[in-house]
Amino acid sequence: MELRTDLALISEWIVKGTHVLDLGCGNGALLAYLRDKRTVTGYGLEIDDDNIISCIKAGINVIHTDLNQGLSDFADDSFDYVIMTQAIQSIHRPDLLLLEMLRVGRQSIITFPNFGHWNARLSLFFKGVMPISRTFPTEWYSTENIHLCSLHDFEKLCVTLDIEILQRAVVDTTHHSSWFMRLMPNLFGEIATYHLRSKLI
Amino acid sequence: MLDVLPPDSIGLVEPKFHTFDSPIALDCGRILPRYKLIYETYGNLNKESSNAILVCHALSSDHHAAGYHTLQDKKPGWWETCIGPGKPIDTNRFFVVSPNNLGGCKGSTGPTSINPDTNKPYGPDFPIVTVHDWVKTQARLGDILGISQWAAVIGGSLGGMQALQWAIDYPKQLRHCVVIAAAPRLTAQNIAFNEVARQAILNDPEFYAGHYYQHNAIPRQGLMLARMLGHITYLSDTAMRKKFGRDLREGKINFGFDVEFQVESYLRYQGMSFVDRFDANTYLLMTKALDYFDPAYKFDDNLAKALAQVYAKFLVISFTSDWRFSPARSREIVKALLANKKLVSYAEIKAHDGHDAFLMPIQKYLQTFKMYMQQIEL
Numbered sequence: 155m156e157l158r159t160d161l162a163l164i165s166e167w168i169v170k171g172t173h174v175l176d177l178g179c180g181n182g183a184l185l186a187y188l189r190d191k192r193t194v195t196g197y198g199l200e201i202d203d204d205n206i207i208s209c210i211k212a213g214i215n216v217i218h219t220d221l222n223q224g225l226s227d228f229a230d231d232s233f234d235y236v237i238m239t240q241a242i243q244s245i246h247r248p249d250l251l252l253l254e255m256l257r258v259g260r261q262s263i264i265t266f267p268n269f270g271h272w273n274a275r276l277s278l279f280f281k282g283v284m285p286i287s288r289t290f291p292t293e294w295y296s297t298e299n300i301h302l303c304s305l306h307d308f309e310k311l312c313v314t315l316d317i318e319i320l321q322r323a324v325v326d327t328t329h330h331s332s333w334f335m336r337l338m339p340n341l342f343g344e345i346a347t348y349h350l351r352s353k354l355i
Numbered sequence: 356m357l358d359v360l361p362p363d364s365i366g367l368v369e370p371k372f373h374t375f376d377s378p379i380a381l382d383c384g385r386i387l388p389r390y391k392l393i394y395e396t397y398g399n400l401n402k403e404s405s406n407a408i409l410v411c412h413a414l415s416s417d418h419h420a421a422g423y424h425t426l427q428d429k430k431p432g433w434w435e436t437c438i439g440p441g442k443p444i445d446t447n448r449f450f451v452v453s454p455n456n457l458g459g460c461k462g463s464t465g466p467t468s469i470n471p472d473t474n475k476p477y478g479p480d481f482p483i484v485t486v487h488d489w490v491k492t493q494a495r496l497g498d499i500l501g502i503s504q505w506a507a508v509i510g511g512s513l514g515g516m517q518a519l520q521w522a523i524d525y526p527k528q529l530r531h532c533v534v535i536a537a538a539p540r541l542t543a544q545n546i547a548f549n550e551v552a553r554q555a556i557l558n559d560p561e562f563y564a565g566h567y568y569q570h571n572a573i574p575r576q577g578l579m580l581a582r583m584l585g586h587i588t589y590l591s592d593t594a595m596r597k598k599f600g601r602d603l604r605e606g607k608i609n610f611g612f613d614v615e616f617q618v619e620s621y622l623r624y625q626g627m628s629f630v631d632r633f634d635a636n637t638y639l640l641m642t643k644a645l646d647y648f649d650p651a652y653k654f655d656d657n658l659a660k661a662l663a664q665v666y667a668k669f670l671v672i673s674f675t676s677d678w679r680f681s682p683a684r685s686r687e688i689v690k691a692l693l694a695n696k697k698l699v700s701y702a703e704i705k706a707h708d709g710h711d712a713f714l715m716p717i718q719k720y721l722q723t724f725k726m727y728m729q730q731i732e733l
Contacts, residue, residue: 173696197693203719206702210670210726217689218703227690 159329172234178241182214270304368422393462411510411517466636479565507531511713538684552581579626591709
């Protein structure tokens with residue numbers, strides 16, 4: 155199975171034989187990969203019927219869940235990792251969900267599109283309109299991305315919530331990095347991946 | 356009348372019987388010295404006996420889950436939507452066993468059966484049976500059929516409760532457990548509805564304290580009312596509006612108490628036809644089995660504790676408009692399984708049909724169910 159490169163990157167951060175919760179798990183590709191390559195167990199949470207069917211087809215344990223309702227079905231510290239790829243920007247209260255993620259899991263891995271990317275900045279600065287790009291392909295009125303943020307915004311939130319950033323990777327939409335992305339990630343990075351841990355434990 | 360059987364139907368089926376001569380001790384403290392179960396089977400048991408599926412029925416259904424008894428049948432079995440060649444419970448692949456529960460009125464020993472001690476029908480003297488008792492008798496049936504482990508135990512509504520009880524009582528004797536439109540126990544509201552249904556039957560002058568058989572009577576009004584009430588709880592507000600709206604039978608109101616609105620006509624028809632096919636004493640028993648169902652009770656009211664030893668992998672399905680056993684009730688089961696890190700998938704299907712949705716051909720439901728069944732290794 156060919157895995158999206160961001161998923162491949164995430165799987166490198168995950169220790170073998172661990173227990174994982176994947177929020178917005180889509181068709182279960184990441185969990186299937188982790189199960190097959192890293193003997194990881196766990197569950198995917200998904201709200202889309204067709205994705206749920208795909209997960210079941212892939213033999214993934216999937217639980218129909220509205221992430222906006224929090225993770226109250228899960229006990230504290232019940233997972234080694236709680237993962238959320240490309241979904242935090244569509245959550246009603248990302249801050250509350252982040253806290254929930256680090257309540258039920260020891261560590262979290264999050265990916266999201268960087269709204270601080272130069273393309274978004276130029277669009278607002280010169281054209282005065284919300285950007286439409288390969289990272290943000292939908293118009294502002296119909297997009298599911300209701301809480302967009304830049305890398306700086308996200309890292310500020312982590313400070314406020316007492317969340318420690320263990321690792322960060324910044325790539326473009328084809329999931330490649332470059333020297334200028336490493337130099338000025340908030341300006342050149344399109345997709346950010348963070349590995350987090352709560353400082354409070 | 357059918358000229359040709361639908362190609363996706365199991366076709367003509369025949370019920371089978373088994374009489375159990377070893378006594379069974381029931382939860383209520385009484386012992387039945389012998390009893391009979393009627394059941395149907397669909398498909399073929401494989402050499403390894405690894406493809407057997409047990410289907411558990413709900414409140415008012417029976418062993419006739421799929422296919423037709425004769426070409427003259429107006430309707431197939433109650434779960435024809437889900438059981439048959441190429442359907443979620445694929446009879447090309449699985450061997451399906453569908454019994455009528457103890458206490459039933461369709462051939463298994465129940466209130467209408469003759470009590471060997473008195474040579475009269477048991478009537479109200481038939482012991483009250485529980486979900487746990489049923490599971491025990493189903494396990495004995497499995498033994499008779501040479502099935503040491505079910506590939507899956509499956510049920511909707513009260514049938515789902517039996518599947519859940521199976522996973523708790525005989526953890527190693529099932530590999531998969533499919534619980535549809537069920538709940539881990541009834542709420543006060545659920546019990547209240549059952550109680551009104553029972554009162555309707557118990558207070559019918561034709562009930563004769565349950566001995567109506569000897570009086571050649573049937574508590575028609577009571578059973579009809581019970582069924583009408585039940586039917587309201589099986590449908591959603593939306594489903595009723597869509598089906599009937601405020602349509603009038605004669606196109607005008609008559610300022611009287613006869614049937615005027617279509618929904619009244621529907622309910623009366625459902626109630627009346629139920630009287631012809633169901634026994635009031637059995638209805639009372641089944642509602643009690645529902646009320647008493649509470650697997651967490653013996654585990655300090657902790658469902659997670661009750662499910663700690665389950666071995667089966669679970670599929671739990673609920674329907675958005677089901678208010679009898681709402682999705683939140685299914686989630687209680689899921690949550691208890693998650694607390695134990697058990698293997699479970701949960702789907703909440705968008706449907707307008709209320710509780711009855713589990714019997715309906717809803718595409719996403721059937722796809723989810725089918726996909727899960729296809730993953731079952733034989």
